[in-house]
Structure formats: structure tokens, C-alpha cells
Amino acid sequence: MSEVEVEEHFKRLTNNKYVEGVLIVNEDGQTIKSNLDPTLNKKYSDLITKLVDHATTCVKEMDETNDLSFLRVRTKKHEIMIVPDKEYLLIVIQNPEKK
């Protein structure tokens, strides 16, 4: 496992024909890897980090022993898939309509 494999995993996602964007941020919303343009990247990282905080709090308040493992935000135009972790977030934007 090394940086090369991280690059490979990242490429496999960005090359997927349904994927419109891939963004990896740390818990503060700072970008580690992304293929989005800077303005979109800033907007998505800030907003989605906050949304994940809310979702995690919501899950914890319902059941202290539970935890958020995946969030799918389907909108009219696309779907945002978010895999949260203690320190990082993987955010992938896809357009399922083409299926």
C-alpha cells in the first residue's frame, strides 16, 4: 500500500463514466485530493463537512452506540455519496440518470 495505490484508487473513481467529481477532505474540510475546480471544491468541502457533522450528531443522539457509515444525498441533478471516517471524508458526485 502506498501513494501509488492511492493514486490508482482515485483514478478508478474519476475515470468512471457516471462520476462527475471526487473529493477527499480531512475532518476540518481541508482538501487532500480532488478533481474539482477550486471554487466548486471550496463550496463542496465546506458544505458537506458540515452536513456530515449534522448527520453524525443525529445518528449519535438517536443511539449513542451507533455510528454513521455512509451518506447518500440524491438530488434532482446528481447523487453525492459520502464515506465518513474518524479523520477523513471521501466525497463522490455521480449522475445515476445515465444508467
Add this chain to the structure above:
Amino acid sequence: MSEVEVEEHFKRLTNNKYVEGVLIVNEDGQTIKSNLDPTLNKKYSDLITKLVDHATTCVKEMDETNDLSFLRVRTKKHEIMIVPDKEYLLIVIQNPEKK
């Protein structure tokens, strides 16, 4: 279309073997129909209504012309599926592990 059909749709969900709970609330989080016990019902309706507000705001701030159509909150223990509408929310809790 009538009350009978609403009941039928509701039953079809509650009878599904993966489904652990079905809850329909209005935009203020007041319960219209539910098969959860009162305490769980209160907790879920309050928390999920707030989460949906956050998710809708997040989607709108990213793109004014977009809209939230479906939210899937996957946790360690179950999955919460939420279909939002102008006035109502359908909330279904399922346990996909059994699949």
C-alpha cells in the same frame, strides 16, 4: 386514491421483512402516521426533520436550482431512508444486513 390506499401503501412497507420502522411526518416534524413506539417516534421525527432541513440547505447553497429528492443515512446498525417533499417526509428504517 383514498385513505384506504394510503393504508395499503403503509402496510406494504411495514410488512416488508427488512423494514424496522415507518414514519410519516409533516414539515414541522409532527407525526401523521407511524408504527414506532411514542418515545422512539418523538426522537426520530425531531432529529430527522432537522437533518433534512440541513441537507436541503446544503443542496440549495451548492446550487440554487437543485433540490433534495432522497436521503439515505447508512449506520452501523441500520439504514434510514428519507423521501422529502414540500410538506411531508416519508422515513423508513431498514436493516439491509439481512440481505
Add this chain to the structure above:
Amino acid sequence: EKKKMQQLKDISEDDRKKIISSNEFVEFIDHSTKIVERALNENYDYMKDYSIIKDNENDDQ
């Protein structure tokens, strides 16, 4: 926003009845339950790592 602050009262029985028989509500139920039923019928769980060989998969549970 006073209403949100104090403890939110439940809907009265009449209001509930009115809502349930209203067109908007019936249409919402028809539309939203269809989506959820399609999602429920996906018998593929994307969280599960199917690559783990069947027998030791149960040890993970």
C-alpha cells in the same frame, strides 16, 4: 417561530384525518413509497464486502 420553541403539540385527530384524505398527501404517499420499495428490493448490499469467502464471512458479523 414561537411554535418551534415550545413543545410541539401533536396534530389533532381532525387535522390528521383531513391531511390523510387530501390529494397532495395521497400523491406524496404513492410517489414516495414507490421509491422506497424499489430501494428495498435491491437485494445487493453495497456495504458488504462480498469478496470475503462465504464461511468466514459470518465471523465478521
Add this chain to the structure above:
Amino acid sequence: EKKKMQQLKDISEDDRKKIISSNEFVEFIDHSTKIVERALNENYDYMKDYSIIKDNENDDQ
């Protein structure tokens, strides 16, 4: 929480390099991309109403 208030600086290049080569990060990428890829490979769109007959389905788009 001062950090959150003022405009969040980007990560320095060194920190980014350190994170990308750290075990936790590589494990996170391996685990999380697998989940997303399985979700991406579902070729079934639960939002789509497949019951509408093929030809007039395109008018809905």
C-alpha cells in the same frame, strides 16, 4: 475553535504528502473506494420509474 472561524488555510504540501503516505489514510482510501465502487456498479436507479413505457420515458427527462 478560532481555527474554524478565520478562513481555513489549505493544507501545506508537506502535510498533504505526509497524510497521503500514512497507513491510516491508505487504509481509509482502500476501504472507502470499495464501498463507493460497489454503489457505482449498481446499474439500477431506484429513483427511476421503470414502469413508464420505454418510448414516452424520454419525454419525462
